[in-house]
Structure formats: structure tokens, C-alpha cells
Amino acid sequence: MSSLISISKRNIISSLFIFSFFGHLKIRLGDIKLATNNFSDTYTIAFLDGECTLYRAELHYFDKENPSSEKGKNKGDHPKGHNIVVIKRGNQFFGEEELFTEIEMLSSVEYPNIVTLIGFCIEDSETILVIENGSNGYLRNYLGNDNDMRILTWEKRLKICIDVANALDHLHSEIEDQKMIIHRDICSCNIGLDENWRAKIDGFGDCVFLPPNQEDExxxxxxxxxxxxxxxxxxxxDKLKRESDVYSFGIVLLEILCGRSAGDPIYLKENDKGLGPVARQSFCTGTLEDMIDPILKEETSECNFVQKRGPNKESLHTFMKxxxxxVAETQDQRPTMKVVVKELEKALSFQVSQRSKPLIFFIHMQNAC
Known part of the structure; x- marks a missing residue:
């Protein structure tokens, strides 16, 4: 009973904190219902593992960049402004505590590869977060779909990986006052893609803040x-470290390499933990290349002298390594995100440097004739 009381008190304190400091970000439930036609399936874009439903809609909301525009409005009204946003509606597994954590996190950290918070709603038992629109959806939606995966060339996949790696490196080591953040839920469901295919991390409801001077703790x-x-x-x-995020990110790298989600039945047949252990074993036996996305293999084997879309050998091997x-089994065997960023950028440089070679070869052969 006492634990329930303490949880209740904590939630009340959290609520007061959120509304005191972030009240200007509050969006009325009525506005959200109006934008989504009462959460109509027409506006649904994704279901995130039973935790929440995502909607894309045009929302009228308070313009925090122009607060003076609120003059003359009734108290609680939001100025008119057309904005396409993503509305993240939680269910019983995504409650106020997770919402408060996301608000605190997204309000304190700004980074190009971290999603931008627009507002929130806690009303009539609803817990809703409103974030910027990623017009190309979430990475998870592409995995396992051949038509969608064809859009993601090898170079584009590398850039997505680098975006996420940079964001994680920022969270792990570059926050003000040397405070670190461990995301704790890195997965393809929490990686959004904007109109320029820039990747942005989402899903901070379970992140953990570490105080200064605990870099290796x-x-x-x-x-x-x-x-x-x-x-x-x-x-x-139960030992959580930055390297825990590194492992999860490693699984995302393997998903991008193989073109399937980590929990795909094809991997679960071999190991109940999915892609990670299967890929790790394949790497050790020298057969990981057999697991890569067939679309990448097609692009590599295409006789295209103008542009080579698939991975070249150096880029692919750097990425796989x-x-x-x-995804090493123990935390002390894993690299830091700074090292990961460096290696992924190296893989991209190998790919970009090879891009024009087929054309040069083609021109040389024409001249020789």
C-alpha cells in the first residue's frame, strides 16, 4: 500500500513540475480530436509495439515562437496555425510517467537528429505527445518490405546510421554539465525519417539521466x-551502461544490413533472441554476407556504369565489422559511440569514393575503342 502511495505522490509532483515549467506546451484534447477526426484510422500511420498509436494530422496549436499572437484570445485558446505533426497517443503501457520523462528529455536537449517536441496533452485519461512530422515515416515500416527497401540505397542507409550514431554520441557524452542520457529503447520503431531522409531518434519515455562525473559508472x-x-x-x-544503447544500435545496424526486423520469424527459428545472436554467429563463421539484404546484392551485381548503388567491398566490410x-555479448567488449561514428563515416567514405569509378572505367573503354 505504501508503495502505491509513494507512486501516487511522485506522479502528483511530476504533474505539478510539468505543468509549472511546460504549461505553454499544453495542447487541448479537443484540438487533437478535431485534427484526427476523433482518432480516426484515416490518420493512423503506425502502431508502436502496443505502447502507442501514431497519427499524422494538421493541427492548430500554440505558436511558441510567437507568443504575442495569443493576445485577444480566450484563455486556453491556441492561435490558428497550420502544421503537419505526429500525434503519439499512449495506451495503458504508456502512462504519465513515461510522458513526463519524454517532455523533460526533449525540452532539455536540442539536436538535429533528435525529434523536436511540439506539445503534449494530459486530459480525460489520455496521455498524448505531439512531435514534429517525419514525412518518410519510421525505419521499422521499411524493414521486410522489398518495395520500400529499394528506396533505401546503401549510401542512404549509411547516412541514416550515421545520423542515429551522432545523436547517441551526443546523448552519451556531449550534454551540458556533463550529464549523460541513456536512451534504453533504441530500435527501428524509434527512428523517424524526415522529408530529406535525415534520421531522428524518438521514444525517450524510458530514458535514464546520469549525473555528472559518472562517465564509466x-x-x-x-x-x-x-x-x-x-x-x-x-x-x-540489471547493470545499465551507455554500452547498452550501443548493443541496441548494433541490432539496428544489422537490420539495415539484412533488410529485416530483428524479431523476424526467420531469425527467431534459429535463436529466441532474434537477429543479434544469429548475425554474431554468422560473422564468426564468415557467412554474414549471406544474410545481407538481397536488394543490396542485386544493386551490387547490376551492370550499371553510371552509378553503383550497392555497397562496395571496403564499405560493406567496415560496416559489418x-x-x-x-553486439558483443559483454559491455566492455563494445566500442563507444564516438568510435562507431568514426567507423560508419569511414564506410560512407569508401562508398562515395567508389561512386564515380564505374563511369571512369566506362569512358576509358569507350576511348580505347
């Missing part, structure tokens, strides 16, 4: 994460 907290992405050492010992290192 662990936090002992009940394991959280999706089965196919969770750090095995964290799952066994760093992905393997990220």
Missing part, C-alpha cells in the same frame, strides 16, 4: 527493452 535498474534489442548483460545483471563489435 553503471546504474542498476530493472531491465527494459524489446527482446530482440536488449543488451544481454543488462538483462542478466563495427556492427559485430556493437
Amino acid at each position: 553503471a546504474v542498476y535498474i530493472n531491465p527494459h527493452g524489446r527482446p530482440a534489442y536488449i543488451d544481454p548483460e543488462y538483462e542478466k545483471t 563495427i556492427a559485430y563489435q556493437c
Whole structure:
């Protein structure tokens, strides 16, 4: 009973804190219902593992960049402004506590590869977060769909990976006052893609803030994460470190390489933890290349002298090696995100440097004739 009371008190304190400091971001439920036609399926864009439903809609909301425009309005009214946004509506597994964590996190950290918070709604038992629109959806929606995966050339996939890696490096080591943030739920469901295919991390409801001067310290907290992405050492010992995010990101790298989600039945047949252990074993036996997305293999084998879309050998091997290192079984065997960023940028440079070689070869052959 006492634990329930303490949880209740904490929620009340959190509510007061949120409304005191972030009240200007509050959006009325009526406005959200109007924008989505009462949460109509027409506006639904995704279901995130039963935790929340995502809607894309044109919302009239308070313009925080121009607060003076609120003059003359009734109290609580939002000025008219047309904006396409993503509305993240939680269910019983996404409550106020997760919402408060996301608001605190997204309000304190601004970064090009982290989603921007627009507003929130806590009303009539609804917990809703409103974030910027990623017009190209979420990475998870592309995996396993051949038509969609064809859009993601190897170079584009590398750039998406680098975007996410930079965001994680920022969270792990570059926050003001040396405070670190561990995301704790890195997965393809939480990687949005904007109109320019820039990747942005979302889903901060379970993130953990670490105080300054704890760079190499662990936090002992009940394991959280999706089965196919969770750090095995964290799952066994409750020891959460930055390297736990590195493992989850390594799984995302493997998903992008293989073109399938980590929990695809094809991997679960071999191991109940999905893609990670299967790919790790394949790397050790030298057969990981057999698992890569067939679309990438097609693009590599195309006789296209103008543009080589698929991965070249150096780029592919650099990528596979760093992905393997990220999903090492123990935390101390994994690289930091700074190292990961460096290796992914190296893989991209190999790819870009090879881009014009087929054309040069073609011109040379024409001249020789």
C-alpha cells in the first residue's frame, strides 16, 4: 500500500513540475480530436509495439515562437496555425510517467537528429505527445518490405546510421554539465525519417539521466527493452551502461544490413533472441554476407556504369565489422559511440569514393575503342 502511495505522490509532483515549467506546451484534447477526426484510422500511420498509436494530422496549436499572437484570445485558446505533426497517443503501457520523462528529455536537449517536441496533452485519461512530422515515416515500416527497401540505397542507409550514431554520441557524452542520457529503447520503431531522409531518434519515455562525473559508472535498474534489442548483460545483471544503447544500435545496424526486423520469424527459428545472436554467429563463421539484404546484392551485381548503388567491398566490410563489435555479448567488449561514428563515416567514405569509378572505367573503354 505504501508503495502505491509513494507512486501516487511522485506522479502528483511530476504533474505539478510539468505543468509549472511546460504549461505553454499544453495542447487541448479537443484540438487533437478535431485534427484526427476523433482518432480516426484515416490518420493512423503506425502502431508502436502496443505502447502507442501514431497519427499524422494538421493541427492548430500554440505558436511558441510567437507568443504575442495569443493576445485577444480566450484563455486556453491556441492561435490558428497550420502544421503537419505526429500525434503519439499512449495506451495503458504508456502512462504519465513515461510522458513526463519524454517532455523533460526533449525540452532539455536540442539536436538535429533528435525529434523536436511540439506539445503534449494530459486530459480525460489520455496521455498524448505531439512531435514534429517525419514525412518518410519510421525505419521499422521499411524493414521486410522489398518495395520500400529499394528506396533505401546503401549510401542512404549509411547516412541514416550515421545520423542515429551522432545523436547517441551526443546523448552519451556531449550534454551540458556533463550529464549523460541513456536512451534504453533504441530500435527501428524509434527512428523517424524526415522529408530529406535525415534520421531522428524518438521514444525517450524510458530514458535514464546520469549525473555528472559518472562517465564509466553503471546504474542498476530493472531491465527494459524489446527482446530482440536488449543488451544481454543488462538483462542478466540489471547493470545499465551507455554500452547498452550501443548493443541496441548494433541490432539496428544489422537490420539495415539484412533488410529485416530483428524479431523476424526467420531469425527467431534459429535463436529466441532474434537477429543479434544469429548475425554474431554468422560473422564468426564468415557467412554474414549471406544474410545481407538481397536488394543490396542485386544493386551490387547490376551492370550499371553510371552509378553503383550497392555497397562496395571496403564499405560493406567496415560496416559489418563495427556492427559485430556493437553486439558483443559483454559491455566492455563494445566500442563507444564516438568510435562507431568514426567507423560508419569511414564506410560512407569508401562508398562515395567508389561512386564515380564505374563511369571512369566506362569512358576509358569507350576511348580505347
